[in-house]
Amino acid sequence: MGFDIAAIRADFPILQRTVNDRPLVYFDNAATSQTPQQVIDVISAYYQNYNANIHRGVHTLSQEATDRYEAARKTLQQHFNAKHTREVLFTSGTTHSINLVAFGFGSLIETGDEVIVSALEHHSNIVPWQMMCERSGAKLKVIPMTDMGTLDMNAYAELLNEKTRLVFVNHVSNALGTVNPIEEIIEQAHAVGAAVLVDGAQACPHIKPDLQALDVDFYTVSAHKLCGPTGVGMLYGKEEWLNKLPPYQGGGEMIAEVTFEKSTYADLPHKFEAGTPNICGGIAFGAAVDYMNSIGFENIAQYEAELLEYATRALHQIDGLRIYGESPNKTAVISFNVDSIHPYDIGTLLDKMGIAVRTGHHCAQPIMDYYQIPGTVRASFAFYNTKEEIDAMVSGLKRAVEMLR
Amino acid sequence: MSIEKTQAEIVEEFSLFDDWMQRYEYMIDLGKSLPLIDPMYKTEDHIIKGCQSKVWVHADMEDEKVKFTADSDAIITKGIIAILIRAFSNHSPQEILNADTSFIDQIGLKEHLSPTRANGLVSMIKQIKLYALAYQTQMN
Numbered sequence: 372m373g374f375d376i377a378a379i380r381a382d383f384p385i386l387q388r389t390v391n392d393r394p395l396v397y398f399d400n401a402a403t404s405q406t407p408q409q410v411i412d413v414i415s416a417y418y419q420n421y422n423a424n425i426h427r428g429v430h431t432l433s434q435e436a437t438d439r440y441e442a443a444r445k446t447l448q449q450h451f452n453a454k455h456t457r458e459v460l461f462t463s464g465t466t467h468s469i470n471l472v473a474f475g476f477g478s479l480i481e482t483g484d485e486v487i488v489s490a491l492e493h494h495s496n497i498v499p500w501q502m503m504c505e506r507s508g509a510k511l512k513v514i515p516m517t518d519m520g521t522l523d524m525n526a527y528a529e530l531l532n533e534k535t536r537l538v539f540v541n542h543v544s545n546a547l548g549t550v551n552p553i554e555e556i557i558e559q560a561h562a563v564g565a566a567v568l569v570d571g572a573q574a575c576p577h578i579k580p581d582l583q584a585l586d587v588d589f590y591t592v593s594a595h596k597l598c599g600p601t602g603v604g605m606l607y608g609k610e611e612w613l614n615k616l617p618p619y620q621g622g623g624e625m626i627a628e629v630t631f632e633k634s635t636y637a638d639l640p641h642k643f644e645a646g647t648p649n650i651c652g653g654i655a656f657g658a659a660v661d662y663m664n665s666i667g668f669e670n671i672a673q674y675e676a677e678l679l680e681y682a683t684r685a686l687h688q689i690d691g692l693r694i695y696g697e698s699p700n701k702t703a704v705i706s707f708n709v710d711s712i713h714p715y716d717i718g719t720l721l722d723k724m725g726i727a728v729r730t731g732h733h734c735a736q737p738i739m740d741y742y743q744i745p746g747t748v749r750a751s752f753a754f755y756n757t758k759e760e761i762d763a764m765v766s767g768l769k770r771a772v773e774m775l776r
Numbered sequence: 777m778s779i780e781k782t783q784a785e786i787v788e789e790f791s792l793f794d795d796w797m798q799r800y801e802y803m804i805d806l807g808k809s810l811p812l813i814d815p816m817y818k819t820e821d822h823i824i825k826g827c828q829s830k831v832w833v834h835a836d837m838e839d840e841k842v843k844f845t846a847d848s849d850a851i852i853t854k855g856i857i858a859i860l861i862r863a864f865s866n867h868s869p870q871e872i873l874n875a876d877t878s879f880i881d882q883i884g885l886k887e888h889l890s891p892t893r894a895n896g897l898v899s900m901i902k903q904i905k906l907y908a909l910a911y912q913t914q915m916n
Contacts, residue, residue: 391796712851713829713849713850713851713853715828715829715850715852715853716829716850716851716852716853719800719852720800720852723796723797723800730828731828745829745830745849746828774797774800774801774804775804775851
């Protein structure tokens, strides 16, 4: 079966709309992806048919909602190849997932211990750890980046030692699209006895990671990056680690027994799922993963690689355009500037032409500091984008640059 | 010329354009005529927060009138601040404080007025009014 782009686009109602009287060209997929009708239907069906609070409800609606919520957990477990469903925690997204681990890990760390971050991180994989270091007295070390926008793996090897407790890196850089060599990073960290958290927010729309094969200790995902709704995500943690970490939030759902003298905590995964969760979101997350699998990650990777190559070649025709992030292994993301034109100016004019890109520092200021730029224009593609849309962006960009020069 | 009159003049100029492109081209031109801030004031204290691009604004008092100078690293932002300065510069603090800002809607820049917009038009207007307030307090 081929890749039927027309049929795929028909799944996404939003792609039919216009912006500023032009057909929408949506190239901000790394910020959030669009939602197919199949997922929208699941969201509607939830509220129309079985909206109820889950777990411990004896009535039918509660049981139906619980079954579907837990079935979504099972879908995630199978998709990411976690060993057990109890290693798959629902969170509100990657930021929540990282904060949960950073909070718990703080209690396992002592003054003088070291943790390692990479220069390519999103602020959400930097700040929670800085907060943890302030609380625990641990030292934060940084894997430097290269001009190509890749990690300096020799420097990484030198940073690792017997004091290293934890390494946290993204699978794919949100600002540049670089796919980091996480297999190597995990192996080397484990060799000195350190755990690894991988922020998979930007990888999962493009790559299907096998968590057991990776042997990663923690892995985070945001549903809205892969055709699901916002406000829901996943934290994978190896069972042994999740048992070691203290709970992050207290409340209902996460307890076994409560008295005013002492409360005991529920078993995994509920120990980390205090309060009523985003039930509909969790179910829709499962539906989104099913949808992506119905397209097929191999098909997606192949098609997006074509888009990336086509767009890279087309953009290079524009005088003075520089692409940031030239790793041979990258996802369909192009971060660029034209001469010294401010990215904001380009983004504003492209929007007038119906083309949605992101401009600014992309919550990755250390990368912008490295290149000494205020930010970039970032076009990020999804499997529902087309070469015709890339043509529209390139001609829009030429027009914008002409106005701004 | 009063602030209202200058604003009416700007609205009139923008009404001559048929499409967004001409409007933005004009704004880019206006940006080039912006009374530039003395480089010594291009400091962290003079940066307006809430803008994706950097915007610096400074105000001096001459003959009981506030004179604004500014700069930005983005051209469209320079155009927006140039429009504001043209409307508000060279007036007494009280006149600036009393002035209405709805002319922004009428020149098709309404989309920039939302506080979530990265260019921080709202912050710029607030900063201009704050300068006026500070000078008025000094005068009293």
